[in-house]
Structures are given as C-alpha cells and as structure tokens.
Amino acid sequence: MRILITGANGQLGHELQRVLGRHALISMALPEFDLLKPDVEAQVLTARPDVVFHAASYTDVDGAEREPDKAMAVNAEGTERVAKAVDKAGARLIYLSTDYVFDGRKTSPYIETDEPNPLNAYGRSKLEGERRALACCPNTLIVRSAWLYGAHGKNFVNTIMRLASEQPALRVVADQRGCPTHAGDLAVALARVLDMDMRGLVHATGAGDCTWYEFACAIVSLIGARVAVHPITTPETKCLALRPAYSVLDNRALAEAGIVLPHWKDALVRFLSSRTPVHALNQ
Numbered sequence: 525m526r527i528l529i530t531g532a533n534g535q536l537g538h539e540l541q542r543v544l545g546r547h548a549l550i551s552m553a554l555p556e557f558d559l560l561k562p563d564v565e566a567q568v569l570t571a572r573p574d575v576v577f578h579a580a581s582y583t584d585v586d587g588a589e590r591e592p593d594k595a596m597a598v599n600a601e602g603t604e605r606v607a608k609a610v611d612k613a614g615a616r617l618i619y620l621s622t623d624y625v626f627d628g629r630k631t632s633p634y635i636e637t638d639e640p641n642p643l644n645a646y647g648r649s650k651l652e653g654e655r656r657a658l659a660c661c662p663n664t665l666i667v668r669s670a671w672l673y674g675a676h677g678k679n680f681v682n683t684i685m686r687l688a689s690e691q692p693a694l695r696v697v698a699d700q701r702g703c704p705t706h707a708g709d710l711a712v713a714l715a716r717v718l719d720m721d722m723r724g725l726v727h728a729t730g731a732g733d734c735t736w737y738e739f740a741c742a743i744v745s746l747i748g749a750r751v752a753v754h755p756i757t758t759p760e761t762k763c764l765a766l767r768p769a770y771s772v773l774d775n776r777a778l779a780e781a782g783i784v785l786p787h788w789k790d791a792l793v794r795f796l797s798s799r800t801p802v803h804a805l806n807q
C-alpha cells in the first residue's frame with residue numbers, strides 16, 4: 525500500500541512511520557508541506573496514495589485562543605484541501621481528531637454518537653475539520669484520540685519528567701479527567717484499521733482514565749523522582765483555553781472491530797522503561 529502521512533514530524537507522525545514501515549510511505553511535513561498553502565492538493569495527488577493518515581494539525585490549545593483564525597485555517601481549511609485531494613485520488617482518508625470536541629458536561633464516557641460542543645478554539649477547528657473531511661471525502665474515517673504522548677515532541681509526560689528534575693514541587697490540575705494515550709499504541713491500532721473497511725467516526729484512546737494530577741503522580745512514582753505533587757483546580761492554572769472537565773472517550777466502535785488499546789498505566793510503564801534511567805533524575 526502507498527501510505528501518505530501528514531504531520532510526519534509530529535509525535536504521532538513519528539510513530540506511524542515506525543509502525544507502518546513495511547508499506548511504501550510518503551512522509552509529508554513542514555515546511556515543504558504546509559496546510560495553509562493551496563499546493564497541498566497537488567502534492568497529495570502527485571504522491572498517488574492509497575491511504576492518507578492526516579495527522580498534521582495546529583495542536584497548541586492555548587495558542588489557538590490567541591490565533592483562532594490560524595487554527596481554523598490549518599485544521600479546517602487545510603483538512604478540506606487534503607480531503608478533496610484524497611477523494612480525487614480515489615484514496616482513503618484517516619483524519620486524527622480530539623476529545624476536545626466535547627464540552628465535558630457528561631459524567632460517563634463519550635460515545636461516537638454524542639453531540640460535540642467544543643469549549644475552545646482548538647476544539648472548534650478540529651470539529652470543523654471533521655465535518656469538512658466527511659463532506660469532501662466519503663471514504664473518511666475520523667479517529668478521535670486524547671492526551672497523546674510519545675518520545676518525540678512536547679507532551680505532558682516529557683514535561684513532568686523535565687520539571688521533576690528541576691523543581692522541588694509540582695502543581696497539577698486535578699479536576700480534568702481524560703484518557704492518556706501512548707502515540708505508539710495509537711499507531712499500532714491505526715495500522716490494524718488499515719485492514720478494515722471502516723468509515724465514519726471512532727474513538728481511540730488508552731483504556732482507563734485519570735486526572736492530570738493522577739497521571740503526574742504515576743509518572744513521578746514510576747521514575748522514582750523525589751518531588752512533591754500538589755493538586756490544583758483549573759482556575760488556578762490560568763490557562764487561556766477552557767478545557768472539558770471530563771473528556772473520557774468510550775472506544776466501543778473500535779472494540780467491536782476487535783481493536784483495544786492497552787490500559788494507560790501499562791502503556792506508561794512501557795514508555796518510561798524505555799526512557800531516562802531513574803537515577804539520572806535523582807542526581
């Protein structure tokens with residue numbers, strides 16, 4: 525299969541390239557491949573893909589509050605460009621989206637048919653990207669994930685590991701609950717989706733759920749860092765963007781297809797065991 529990956533330099537992009545290595549891969553990334561530029565369509569068509577994993581995205585949630593037009597241009601208009609090209613190529617589109625399309629008012633996991641209602645500009649731009657992808661390319665699968673982390677890029681796990689080695693105490697938000705997801709596990713699940721004729725929308729996150737505070741405590745404990753972790757509330761974070769208090773995703777559509785991602789704690793243990801040795805942090 526000829527598989528095109530957008531956002532190849534992002535954390536999921538890296539993992540997709542690693543997991544899909546047996547296929548003919550076409551990796552697209554900034555600056556040559558820019559969703560803001562009209563030549564995106566020609567680039568996709570020239571590559572003659574069978575499948576496009578569209579992982580490129582404006583992902584800075586607080587940044588999107590400052591520049592909502594740019595977030596919309598990248599995530600919605602850029603996705604429309606990609607989707608039109610994928611449709612013209614007669615290929616399949618797999619578009620990565622987010623738990624932040626939901627407002628967090630539910631108290632049980634969100635299923636695929638729940639009504640989205642994003643609280644922030646990032647979520648609105650990703651939801652519009654979903655709509656345009658489906659409208660422009662019927663052979664589209666939207667995959668909503670959450671709280672992604674991997675070896676490459678800026679993410680919560682890497683940040684906590686760094687701060688744990690720099691600061692005596694950490695303050696972490698304890699009133700937002702979601703599903704940490706190892707980008708490598710998501711890439712493996714996406715590779716399995718390739719063999720299935722799935723269209724529409726699925727949720728794909730690590731199993732189980734926790735708050736950011738619980739997630740941070742697990743990281744600190746697993747790396748053996750001597751740092752206190754204090755729970756704080758969302759208003760204390762002074763973040764620009766509103767975030768859902770509860771964005772746990774029910775992965776039932778994927779589970780019905782026989783695909784279940786590992787529990788977030790198991791994934792974290794696996795991830796950290798391949799990272800910095802514990803003693804390095806305590807020196």
Ligand SMILES: NC(=O)c1ccc[n+]([C@@H]2O[C@H](COP(=O)([O-])OP(=O)(O)OC[C@H]3O[C@@H](n4cnc5c(N)ncnc54)[C@H](OP(=O)(O)O)[C@@H]3O)[C@@H](O)[C@H]2O)c1
Nearest residue numbers: 531533534535536558559580581583620622669670671672
């Ligand atoms: N990270 C999460 O917690 C999370 C949660 C749920 C869903 N998702 C979704 O999962 C997908 C992959 O996320 P990720 O964590 O791998 O994100 P990431 O590491 O931020 O990767 C996204 C990539 O897109 C690139 N990009 C930004 N603007 C672009 C543009 N105008 N044209 C082309 N490429 C552009 C970025 O390049 P630069 O780095 O150079 O800007 C980056 O390499 C995204 O669709 C995201 O919305 C992520």
